Every structure is written in structure tokens, then in C-alpha cells.
Amino acid sequence: MRRRSFLKTIGIGAGAAVTSNIKQSAPAIASNRIEWKMVTLWPKMFPGLGTGSQRIADAIKNMSNEKLIIKVYGAGELVPAYEAFDAVREGIAECMHEAPYIWVAKHPAMAFFCGVPGGLTPLEHNAWIYNGGGQKLWDELYGKFGLQGFLAGNSGTNMGGWYNREINSLEDFKGLRMRIPGLGAEVLTRLGSITMNIPGGEILPALQSGVVDAAEWIAPYADLALGLHKAAKYYYGPSILEPGPANPLTVNQESYMALPNDLRAIVRQAAGHETARMTAEIDYGNSQALKVLVNRFDVELRHFPKEVSRGLFEVSHEVVAEVAETDDLSRRIYDSWSKFRENALSLASYSTHGFMTSRDIYKNSVRG
DSSP states (O other): OOTTTHHHHSSSOTTOOOOOOOOOOOOEEETTEEEEEEEESSOTTOTTHHHHHHHHHHHHHHHTTTSEEEEEEOTTTSSOGGGHHHHHHTTSSSEEEOOGGGGTTTOGGGGGGTOOTTOOOHHHHHHHHHHSSHHHHHHHHHHTTTEEEEOOOBOOSOOOEEESSOOOSGGGGTTOEEEOOHHHHHHHHHTTOEEEOOOGGGHHHHHHHTSOSEEOOSOHHHHHHHTGGGTOSEEEESOSSOSOOBOOEEEEHHHHHTSOHHHHHHHHHHHHHHHHHHHHHHHHHHHHHHHIIIIITOOEEEEOOHHHHHHHHHHHHHHHHHHTTSOHHHHHHHHHHHHHHHHHHHHHTTSHHHHHHHHHHHHHHHHO
């Protein structure tokens, strides 16, 4: 691909519109009760993601004393997964629980508000959004589409994916047909892969039928639930391309501003609460599911070779930096994000990363 050509080709079409026959309608109001619809990118009550969506709706219902009721629709129940953005933009639904890197064809800088290759850990991402100026930039970007986003979960550091062949060098990515969304798709494209952005519910059939040779979904908890171990032998991790994708609650700006102040505050608080709850559920689930995958299903668990990880980081740096060339807003988003990332890297070896490295050294010495 020519440089920056991915801005036009990656993800779903920039001009995509909702093809559903559902007509736009105002939120139902009865007995001082407001009813909203929430669409999601994953099946209803799917472990971690779908359960998080329902927790948000339940929290809003309970905190508002049932003044605001949100009905949750899984992917495909109201609109197809990848039509959620336009559904909320057009008022077919008032909100969505989503992953902004899916929408990079609409604006490539959206990926920064979910996760970018070689980027931030979940806690670092939260710090940038809440305290590093990220929310203000996010408001400006999503405001162009009549939307407002709030942190509302994170799937944690992902696994590097399921593969039907070993990855021993960067050469092994050439010709590989892989399911991967966001800017990560461009990274692999530059390494010679053929990438596809397939909704979660369609990944297993794509692997089983040979439409793709590999797929990156999330991590053991969600991957086990999706049954990906049934279709691929090798399980690589951690992911360089998805170090911690955030899953915000995104609302139609007009619908949100029409709420009274107390209900707006409740929406924000319910979203923020889920930021911690989802990560906690997924971290716990991953620790249990990994044992099942390895011990019961004999999955071959692998680390990427150092050469592969280094190469992925190098190409990721190029791809992410090029987003800044899109427009002035992208430049400001990239500058803010990259400055925060540089500071976070300076701290990392003396903080969580340093502790975990020391813990691994101790664990290996005890086992030795």
C-alpha cells in the first residue's frame, strides 16, 4: 500500500449509512420515564463485553429510580454490529457500547479513543482520557458526528491471536489472511497480510471455513466463549497491536442534552463505574479460561519471537504517526497522546511493569 492509503481503505466505508428499515423515532416517555435503546458490537450478555453493557443499563435504571430505562440490543438484534455508529448518529438508538477503532474509515483518529498498535495499557489510557486532555479532544472529534463518548470498560491487554500456522518471523505474516480491526490491520497489511474486519460473531465460521487463517479477538475469557480454540491450533500473546482497547458508552448528543442534569450525571457515573468493573471481570475470567484452553483443549500457547515483536512495534510507530497528517485535529490528538505515552514509558519500569518483571524473575527462580 502507498503511504497513508489506509486512511481511505481501512475498516468500514466512511460513507456507510444504516441499511436497516428501522425508522428514526423519539425516545419513549411515559409517566415521567424516558426509554432509550442501546446497541452493541457483540452478542447480548457476551462475557465481559455484553455483561458490561447490561451492567451499565441496570446501573442507570437503579440510580435514576427507573426514570431512565435503557433496553440493550446485542449485535444484529436491532441493527448489524458495524452499523451501530450510524444508528446512534441518526437517532435509531440513543446510545451504543462500542469500540471506536472500528470506525477509523470515518476518521482515523477515532482509534486513539479505543486503542492503537504499540499504544497504551488500559490504566494508561484511562489516565490520558481523564487527566491528560484526552476527553476534551474526544469530545471535539465525536462532536463532529453529533456524539458524546464516555469511558465505560476496557477488555484489557489482548492476546496476539489464533493462528493455523506458526509465526517464527515477520516473513510468516506474508499472505496471511487475518481478522483484525483498526490500525492494527494496516500494520499487518504493510507486512504482507490480507486483513479483514469481521464482527465477533462471524469469526469462528470464518476460521473454520478458511476465509481467514488467523484472527485476533480479545483474550482467553472471550475467546473461549466464542469457541475459537475449535478452529485454530496456535495461540500467541500478548498483542502488540491491541494493548488495551477501551469500550466507551457513546450517546447521541441531542438525546443526551435533552436529559435533565441529574440523569446526565447518572449516565456519566454509570459509564465510569463500568470502566473498572469490566476490566475486573475480564482479568478474572482470563485467569480461569487460560487454564481451560491449555489443560482441557491442548491449545499451544506461544509468545511471539523477539524479532516479531520488535518488527510489529516498528511498523506500528509508523502507522500511528501518519494519522497525525490527516488534519489539524488529528495532529493535536496525536501530539497529546504521544506526549503522555512518552511520560508513561519513563515511569513504567518503576511502576506496574517493573513490579511484574521482578515478580516473573522471582517466580522463575523459585521454579528453577
